[in-house]
Amino acid sequence: MLSKNIVAIGGGGFGRSLGSLEIEKYLVSLSNKKRPKICFIPTASGDSSLYKLNFYRAFSKLDCITSHIDFFSRTENLEDKVLTQDIIYVGGGNTKSMLAVWKEWNLHEILRNAYEKGIVMSGVSAGAICWFDKGITDSYAEELAIIDCLGIVKGIACPHFDEEKEREPYVNDLIQREIIESCICIEGNCALHIKNNSEYSSVDFGNGRNCFRVTRENNIIKKEIL
Numbered sequence: 001m002l003s004k005n006i007v008a009i010g011g012g013g014f015g016r017s018l019g020s021l022e023i024e025k026y027l028v029s030l031s032n033k034k035r036p037k038i039c040f041i042p043t044a045s046g047d048s049s050l051y052k053l054n055f056y057r058a059f060s061k062l063d064c065i066t067s068h069i070d071f072f073s074r075t076e077n078l079e080d081k082v083l084t085q086d087i088i089y090v091g092g093g094n095t096k097s098m099l100a101v102w103k104e105w106n107l108h109e110i111l112r113n114a115y116e117k118g119i120v121m122s123g124v125s126a127g128a129i130c131w132f133d134k135g136i137t138d139s140y141a142e143e144l145a146i147i148d149c150l151g152i153v154k155g156i157a158c159p160h161f162d163e164e165k166e167r168e169p170y171v172n173d174l175i176q177r178e179i180i181e182s183c184i185c186i187e188g189n190c191a192l193h194i195k196n197n198s199e200y201s202s203v204d205f206g207n208g209r210n211c212f213r214v215t216r217e218n219n220i221i222k223k224e225i226l
Contacts (some may be wrong), residue, residue: 002118005030006152006194008128010159010186012205014058015051015092015124021058022205023191027087028062030120036086040068043101044093044126047072051091071101082110087120090127096139096147098126108150115152125159128186131194132157136171136183144170146180153194161185162209175216182215184226192226200226 007030013023028036040055042048047070059066069081082088088111090098102108115121121131129135135149136158144166146156161167167185174180186192190209193201202211202225212223 004115004118004196005120005122006115006131007120007122007191007203008131008157008159008186008194009122009124009191010128010161010209010211011092011125011163011188012190013124014054018054018058018061020206021061023203024058024062026191026193026203027089027120027122028059028064031086033086035063035065037065037067037084038087038089039081039085040066040089040091041107041123041127042068042091042093043071044095044098045091046093048091048093055089055091071105075105078105078107079110082107082114083117083119085114085119087122088114090121090123090130092123092125092127094139095126095129095135095137095149099130099147099149112150112152121152128159128192129157132184135159136167138164146174153197155182155184156180157184157186157192159186159188161187161212163188171214172221175214175221176219182213185212185214185223187211202226 042051131152133151134156171183187209189205189207191203192211211226
């Protein structure tokens, strides 16, 4: 049976420092390939050159066949590129702007097709929440907001849950006011691995971090470790 995988990373990884590459090793293991092909999509950072450099440094250490997709210089055939990969990794940055660019180029549909074909989907921050129905983003300078995302995975997701002090109060307030019923919250240095749309597991990079489903029960906010 074809296995479908999404790895949503709450914060950390090669974008901050190469370190021991624990989450990157985990991603590579999911491909079941000796030298998997991994493609980096840094749209949310405006195709940051430094971000791309760190990606190549990280995954070449793990003996991967690496490449990336640019949207702010000439853009290659996206379907040919994406559908020949083993792993897709989406970088962090401005989620709203990223999704707008993707829609203009129809990348959102190509990524959905890639997921259905068993290509591992992954990413950090913007690249974590983009796979869900909706995500909590800091794309706006003034405040956090809920935005529509790709809808490959059901629910609402929030990254950086323990790293940015405004995140947890914002989620709790949304739930208390019944704007949302629940939220999947991912701490930094941790990832949520979703297998076949139904199996949820928390992956710690070695810092004792977790992923939570936050809900309300008897008017009390409840955090359940996934």
